[in-house]
Amino acid sequence: MNSFGRIFRVNVFGESHGESVGVNIDGIPAGIPLEQEDFLPDLERRKGGARGTTPRKEEDLPFLKSGVFNNRTTGAPVTILFENNNTRSADYAKLREFPRPGHADFVAAKKFGGFEDYRGGGHFSGRLTLNLVAAGVIAKKILGDNIQVNAVIKEVGGYADAEEGLEEAIKAKDSVGGIVECTVDGLPIGLGEPFFDSVESALAHAAFAIPAIKGIEFGAGFAAAKMKGLEHNDPIVDASGKTATNHAGGVVGGITNGNRLVFRVAVKPTSSTPKEQQTLNIASGQVETFSVKGRHDLCIALRVPVVLEAVTAMVLADFMLLEMRVPRVFAQ
Ligand SMILES: Cc1cc2nc3c(=O)[nH]c(=O)nc-3n(C[C@H](O)[C@H](O)[C@H](O)COP(=O)(O)O)c2cc1C
C-alpha cells in the first residue's frame, strides 16, 4: 500500500494535480533539529527545469504540519505538505481516451473503476517522489554524518557520458532511460534480517516504489552470473571484515558486512515520449496513433539520484532503529 518501514514508517499521499502531495512519518526519534531550510538542498536537486527534464515549475516548499516544536522533532509523527500550483490538467483530459502505453493510465482506470484522479498521472506521478525526498532528509539525519549516502548517474540512453546520451535523445526527439548508482559508506556490520528482510530485499522494495525503476543489482549484480567463484569471492583481509574486492556490494547473507554498499537501478525511458505512438482509443475501440502533449521529463534518470538516496536512507534508518543503534531521544 502507501506505507513502508517498521519503526521509521513512511506514508505517502496526494495527487500530482490535486491540492497537495504529502508524507506522514512515524517513528522518528525526538530531539532531532529540523526546520524547513533543512529540506531545501535535496528538494532543489529533485526539481525539474534543467535540460531533458520537465518544464513544470513548482516551488516545492515543505510545510511542516506536525511533529516539530521549537525546531526539534517531538517524537510524534511528522506530517509534511507540498502544494501543487502549476498544473495544466487540460493536457490530461484529452488523453483520457488514449491510455498512454507505459504509464499507469490503463491499469489505474481498470483497478479503480475510473474513479482515480487521472490528472497528471494522479497518485502514480513522479511528483510523489517529493515525499520520498522529504522523508529521506529526516532519514539522513538519523543516519548521522558518519554514514554517507550518495547516488550518481552512470548512464543516460546507453552512454556513460550523460550529456552525450541526452544530446542523442534531444536529436532523436525520443525519451531515454538510464542507470543510477547508489553507494553508502560507514555502515556497521549487521544490518538486515534473515529471511525476508534482507538488506537487498528492503532496498529493492523501496527502490521499486520509485516510478519508472525497472531493475536493480547489488555489487557485481548480473555480471556475477558470468564469473567464477574465485573471481567473485571477496577475500576478507582484516578483523574489521574489510574485503579486498567488493563484488558482493557490501551485503552477504542479506546482512551488511561493513564494506561499501553498492547498488544500481535501471530507469526506463519516459513513457510520455514526444514521438507518435499507438494505443487503444477507449471511445472508438480501435488502435489509433496519438502523441502525448504537455510537459514531461525526456530522461527521468536525471532526476532519480536524490530520490534513490532518499529511499536508501529510509531503509537504512529503519534498520538502524531496529538494531537499537539510534537512541529514541537525540540528546545534544
Ligand atoms: C522523478 C520522476 C519524474 C517522472 N516524470 C515523468 C514524466 O514527466 N512523464 C511520464 O510519463 N512519466 C514520468 N515519470 C514516470 C511515471 O511516473 C511512471 O512511469 C508511471 O507512474 C508508471 O509507473 P512505472 O513506470 O513504474 O510502471 C517520472 C518518474 C519519476 C521518478
Ligand SMILES: C=C(O[C@@H]1CC(C(=O)O)=C[C@@H](OP(=O)(O)O)[C@H]1O)C(=O)O
Ligand atoms: C510534476 C513533476 O513531474 C511530473 C511527473 C509526471 C509523471 O507522469 O510522473 C508527469 C509530468 O507531470 P505534468 O504533466 O503535471 O507536468 C511531470 O511534470 C514533478 O516531478 O514534480
